[in-house]
Amino acid sequence: MSGVFEPRRAVRSGLIGGLVAVFVSAIGMVVAFADRMLVDPEVVLGYVVIALVPLTVGYMAAKPPPPREGVETPRAGVLNLGTGALTGLLAGGLLAFFVFVASEVNVREVLQNVSGELLSIVTFHRGVGQGAFWLVLGGTLIGALGAAIHLVPGRFRRATVLAVAWVLLFGLLQTLIAQVFRGLKIGDTVNPFLYEGAGGLTIPGAIAVFVGVFALTAALEGQRQAFRRRLAGATRAQRRGYGLVALTIAAVILAITPHVLGNFLSEVLDLAGIYLLMALGLNIVVGYAGLLDLGYVAFFAVGAYAGAVLTSPASPQWDPEITFWASIPFIMLAAALAGVIVGTPVLRMRGDYLAIVTLGFGEIARLLFLSDALKPYFGGAQGIISVPNISIGPVEFVSSQEFFYVIYGLALILIYVSWALQHSRIGRAWMAMREDETIAEVMGVNIVQAKLQAFIIGAILASLGGALFAHKIGSIFPNSFSIVVSITVLMVVIVGGMASIPGVIIGALVLVGLPELLREFSEFKFLLYGALLIYMMLNKPEGFIPSKRRSEELHADEAAQDAWLRREALGETEPAPAGS
Amino acid sequence: MALLETRKLTKAFGGLTAIDGLDFHVDEGEIVSLIGPNGAGKTTFFNIVTGMIKPDAGEILVEGHDIVGLRPNQVLERGVARTFQNVRLFPNMTVLENVLVGQHTRTRSGTVSAILRTPRFRREEEQARERAKETLAFFGSRLVGYRFGQEAHVLSYANRRRLEIARAMAAEPQLLLLDEPTAGMNPSETQELTELVVKLRDERGFTICLIEHDMRVVGRVSDRVVVLDYGTKIAEGTYREVATDERVIEAYLGTKAAS
Numbered sequence: 001m002s003g004v005f006e007p008r009r010a011v012r013s014g015l016i017g018g019l020v021a022v023f024v025s026a027i028g029m030v031v032a033f034a035d036r037m038l039v040d041p042e043v044v045l046g047y048v049v050i051a052l053v054p055l056t057v058g059y060m061a062a063k064p065p066p067p068r069e070g071v072e073t074p075r076a077g078v079l080n081l082g083t084g085a086l087t088g089l090l091a092g093g094l095l096a097f098f099v100f101v102a103s104e105v106n107v108r109e110v111l112q113n114v115s116g117e118l119l120s121i122v123t124f125h126r127g128v129g130q131g132a133f134w135l136v137l138g139g140t141l142i143g144a145l146g147a148a149i150h151l152v153p154g155r156f157r158r159a160t161v162l163a164v165a166w167v168l169l170f171g172l173l174q175t176l177i178a179q180v181f182r183g184l185k186i187g188d189t190v191n192p193f194l195y196e197g198a199g200g201l202t203i204p205g206a207i208a209v210f211v212g213v214f215a216l217t218a219a220l221e222g223q224r225q226a227f228r229r230r231l232a233g234a235t236r237a238q239r240r241g242y243g244l245v246a247l248t249i250a251a252v253i254l255a256i257t258p259h260v261l262g263n264f265l266s267e268v269l270d271l272a273g274i275y276l277l278m279a280l281g282l283n284i285v286v287g288y289a290g291l292l293d294l295g296y297v298a299f300f301a302v303g304a305y306a307g308a309v310l311t312s313p314a315s316p317q318w319d320p321e322i323t324f325w326a327s328i329p330f331i332m333l334a335a336a337l338a339g340v341i342v343g344t345p346v347l348r349m350r351g352d353y354l355a356i357v358t359l360g361f362g363e364i365a366r367l368l369f370l371s372d373a374l375k376p377y378f379g380g381a382q383g384i385i386s387v388p389n390i391s392i393g394p395v396e397f398v399s400s401q402e403f404f405y406v407i408y409g410l411a412l413i414l415i416y417v418s419w420a421l422q423h424s425r426i427g428r429a430w431m432a433m434r435e436d437e438t439i440a441e442v443m444g445v446n447i448v449q450a451k452l453q454a455f456i457i458g459a460i461l462a463s464l465g466g467a468l469f470a471h472k473i474g475s476i477f478p479n480s481f482s483i484v485v486s487i488t489v490l491m492v493v494i495v496g497g498m499a500s501i502p503g504v505i506i507g508a509l510v511l512v513g514l515p516e517l518l519r520e521f522s523e524f525k526f527l528l529y530g531a532l533l534i535y536m537m538l539n540k541p542e543g544f545i546p547s548k549r550r551s552e553e554l555h556a557d558e559a560a561q562d563a564w565l566r567r568e569a570l571g572e573t574e575p576a577p578a579g580s
Numbered sequence: 581m582a583l584l585e586t587r588k589l590t591k592a593f594g595g596l597t598a599i600d601g602l603d604f605h606v607d608e609g610e611i612v613s614l615i616g617p618n619g620a621g622k623t624t625f626f627n628i629v630t631g632m633i634k635p636d637a638g639e640i641l642v643e644g645h646d647i648v649g650l651r652p653n654q655v656l657e658r659g660v661a662r663t664f665q666n667v668r669l670f671p672n673m674t675v676l677e678n679v680l681v682g683q684h685t686r687t688r689s690g691t692v693s694a695i696l697r698t699p700r701f702r703r704e705e706e707q708a709r710e711r712a713k714e715t716l717a718f719f720g721s722r723l724v725g726y727r728f729g730q731e732a733h734v735l736s737y738a739n740r741r742r743l744e745i746a747r748a749m750a751a752e753p754q755l756l757l758l759d760e761p762t763a764g765m766n767p768s769e770t771q772e773l774t775e776l777v778v779k780l781r782d783e784r785g786f787t788i789c790l791i792e793h794d795m796r797v798v799g800r801v802s803d804r805v806v807v808l809d810y811g812t813k814i815a816e817g818t819y820r821e822v823a824t825d826e827r828v829i830e831a832y833l834g835t836k837a838a839s
Contacts, residue, residue: 417695420694420695420697421691421694421695424689424691424694424701424705425680425684425687425689425690425694425704425705425708426689426690426691426694427694428673428677428680428681428684429681429684431670431672431673431677432670432673432681432684435670435671435672435673436668436670438632438668439664439668439669439670440670440681441651441652441653442630442632442652442653442656442662443653443656443661443681443682443684443747443751444653444656444657444681444682444684444685444751445653445681445684446651446653447651447653453691457691
């Protein structure tokens with residue numbers, strides 16, 4: 001028999017998996033998700049969450065070691081299924097044991113969520129004895145299934161996993177997807193087939209999604225590589241052409257998005273967009289310059305209040321009532337000032353100390369706006385109301401669909417600004433400072449200046465987001481600017497990938513937009529954020545979409561290297577042009 | 581007038597006097613080696629000259645101007661660049677970017693021109709890249725071509741040392757301070773680097789002061805050798821003079837047993 005059976009790994013992973021399964025059950029996640037149907041009628045989110053545990057640990061435990069040069073590394077085989085099965089067995093067994101204990105002993109005093117309902121759900125409504133049996137058997141089978149993923153030949157593995165993921169996604173995001181099809185004017189034909197008024201995907205619908213995604217992925221496999229290679233080999237003019245095409249497509253998609261998505265989803269995207277604006281700014285401070293700022297919300301608040309005071313007729317003390325557009329320079333000025341105020345005292349601080357002090361500044365900002373002392377100017381707890389809508393001439397941006405254009409228009413500009421700064425003298429100085437502050441200074445970077453610039457520019461970006469927030473909501477209150485905002489923005493930057501603009505964009509859409517769509521999750525949002533952060537720090541400190549060359553340009557690098565070596569071999573002496 | 585001159589330079593860390601009233605100078609176009617046993621204060625001397633540590637007393641003159649109290653970046657602007665004993669690059673930046681950071685003080689463009697991509701910005705960026713590539717070409721084919729886009733941490737040890745020198749060269753200093761440029765290199769790499777040090781002076785016009793433990797390197801490149809021990813200069817002269825100096829031998833090998 002081929003493959004390797006690794007009992008030690010299986011035991012370790014299995015027990016960890018069991019603990020995770022018990023944990024998600026005991027905190028009430030399983031119960032909360034039990035009514036959420038993904039595929040009609042049996043696949044509910046609660047069971048999917050439980051099933052994902054043995055699947056994941058089975059997959060992890062049976063993972064063959066990476067191939068190494070010069071060493072015979074064992075490949076995945078039938079015996080790996082045994083590892084996976086044992087892992088799953090232990091994970092399922094631990095959960096079954098927990099169920100058994102919980103049914104005998106009253107643990108609700110400590111674990112409030114371990115209700116009869118939970119036990120009933122986890123035992124598939126079949127009583128403890130039979131339920132435990134099914135848990136162990138199911139765990140074993142699913143664990144083996146997880147291990148079996150390694151046995152599937154490479155090109156189908158990706159396709160299978162992706163197809164399953166998409167089926168689950170279609171089930172999970174049915175409101176979103178149904179709305180998209182309605183927006184695309186094909187809702188009347190597609191939606192009944194997929195969802196048919198049921199709580200989840202219909203079975204034919206699920207099969208159709210699976211087959212569709214599987215076929216598409218399998219067909220496109222290899223195309224991606226080829227496309228990258230072509231991109232790497234392209235001349236500058238060609239590349240500019242590709243860029244223009246991509247930009248046009250992006251612009252068209254952006255233009256039709258709010259109409260396709262409808263009012264509610266546009267609202268969600270607006271919120272994600274405002275976080276995106278902030279995240280782009282924080283990406284400069286944390287991602288480029290390496291200054292860990294935990295009080296970033298302060299700049300967001302400054303922008304919001306500056307915008308509100310300048311434009312609202314209800315501003316308590318001073319109400320110039322200028323338009324949004326006229327207020328922009330003043331908002332930027334106020335933000336720059338705030339950047340200097342926060343930046344100056346922390347110039348000589350590094351790392352942890354900087355984080356703690358900025359955390360303080362974030363709270364100070366909120367408390368100042370809340371305080372009685374400044375109440376005559378900012379309204380204290382009553383905040384500032386009647387912030388007018390933004391308009392260009394006669395066109396007023398009122399609904400969330402219309403506001404979408406303002407937010408994402410600004411986002412496009414700020415994305416460009418981020419990119420331009422990254423690829424410039426000051427961007428390199430920031431990165432050098434992030435890598436090694438002492439050496440950056442020895443190599444001529446004026447640390448004081450570079451840090452202040454990072455703080456000021458980051459503050460300006462956040463303040464623009466804040467001003468849009470004020471106009472969008474129409475009224476602002478100090479409590480909108482709590483530390484949770486800072487932490488969420490930081491999450492977006494870290495999870496997306498520090499210093500990576502695409503990472504920040506995806507991060508904002510997923511981490512801010514998704515929880516809004518999945519209301520069931522909101523209770524567990526910060527738990528999931530925390531778990532995600534720990535996972536990231538352990539396994540992917542560079543983020544899911546790492547900055548530049550580490551992913552995409554790796555291939556470009558290889559291509560450039562090959563080309564260079566070939567030229568070298570032909571004996572041409574002219575220096576090779578760089579890949580850039 | 582000497583390019584670099586220190587007068588009565590003193591620095592103590594607590595009770596330990598690392599540099600003790602040191603008078604030292606490097607003339608333009610010279611290659612001066614700074615040698616001495618471990619803990620003699622050689623690297624501390626470099627740290628003080630580049631502004632990383634403030635001296636307790638004494639003067640440091642670059643072309644006659646006192647630079648004591650300047651920040652490291654200001655010292656670099658005055659024309660003193662250095663490398664480090666334990667190579668310190670920017671590991672997650674590309675080879676080219678590392679060298680471009682070295683040019684920081686020789687370029688001007690600010691944030692606004694970077695955002696607007698003004699013609700001046702583009703021109704400066706283009707020139708900076710050209711200059712960086714040209715600087716890297718100094719090391720033959722080792723750091724050119726596909727290497728430009730590689731991150732510094734993937735480079736071999738010897739290439740990291742070369743890149744660090746390139747980064748210092750990019751700052752267009754008059755004086756290059758090299759801290760053990762051949763440390764950890766194999767004999768053929770050492771040989772190559774020895775020739776490069778001479779080339780740096782002869783072809784590129786840098787004045788060089790280096791700390792070195794490999795006496796063959798010292799003997800081959802130095803116009804003048806200065807020996808430090810316990811922060812004071814115990815000998816100075818050509819390599820041959822210094823190598824036979826009794827105090828130097830004593831400092832390295834210890835005192836003969838008292839008879």
